[in-house]
C-alpha cells in the first residue's frame with residue numbers, strides 16, 4: 001500500500017495540502033478528481049518525490065520504479081517519438097528497445113512519419129500520445145498520470161483509455177482527471193479533492209480532511 005498521511009505542502013505562505021491523507025491500493029488504479037488549483041498535480045509530484053511535504057509522511061514508495069505523464073508533455077522536442085520512448089527503455093543502440101518503442105507508439109495509434117520526425121513537428125495531441133506511450137512503455141511499480149488525455153480528440157480517447165487500463169492493470173496507479181468517463185473507462189476508484197484543501201465529499205467544508213472515496 002502506498003499512502004500519504006497527514007501531508008502538508010505549501011508554496012511560500014500558500015498552503016495547498018494540509019493534513020492530507022490518500023491511500024493507493026496495491027495494483028489498482030485510483031482516479032483523483034477536483035477543481036483547478038485544488039492540488040492534484042501537487043499530490044502527483046509528492047508521489048513522484050519531486051515535492052517534499054513539510055509535514056506528514058509518504059509510505060510505500062521507497063525503491064519503486066516510477067513512470068509518469070506530467071501535466072505538460074516534457075518530451076525532448078528535438079528527438080523523434082521513437083527516440084523519446086527509447087530513452088526510458090535502455091540503450092538507444094539496443095534493437096529490442098527500438099522495437100519495443102515502435103510497439104508502444106503503435107499501441108497509441110502512432111506510426112510511420114509521426115514516429116520518426118522530431119516531436120516538435122507533431123501536433124499537440126500527437127505529442128500527448130507520445131508522452132503516454134513513453135510512460136506506459138516502462139515496467140513501473142507506480143504510475144502517475146496527470147491529466148494524460150487532455151487535448152486528445154473524442155475518437156482517439158477510447159484507444160488511449162483502453163491502453164492505460166491494460167498497461168496499468170496490476171500496477172499501483174494514480175490517474176488525475178476531470179472526466180468521469182475516463183474514470184469509468186479505465187476502471188478506477190474515484191477520489192475527490194475539493195477547494196484549495198482536501199475536504200471529504202458531503203462532509204461540509206474545512207481544511208485538512210482526507211481525500212474522499214466517492215464510490216466506484
Ligand SMILES: Nc1ncnc2c1ncn2[C@@H]1O[C@H](COP(=O)(O)OP(=O)(O)OP(=O)(O)O)[C@@H](O)[C@H]1O
Nearest residue numbers: 011014016034035036037038039040041042043071
Ligand atoms: N511551484 C509553485 N509555486 C507556487 N505555487 C504553486 C506552485 N505549484 C502550484 N502552486 C499553487 O498550488 C495550488 C495547487 O496547484 P496544483 O497544480 O497542484 O493544482 P491542480 O489541482 O493540479 O490544478 P489544475 O486542475 O489546474 O491542474 C494552486 O493554487 C497553484 O497556484
Ligand SMILES: [Mg+2]
Nearest residue numbers: 040041042071
Ligand atoms: Mg494539475
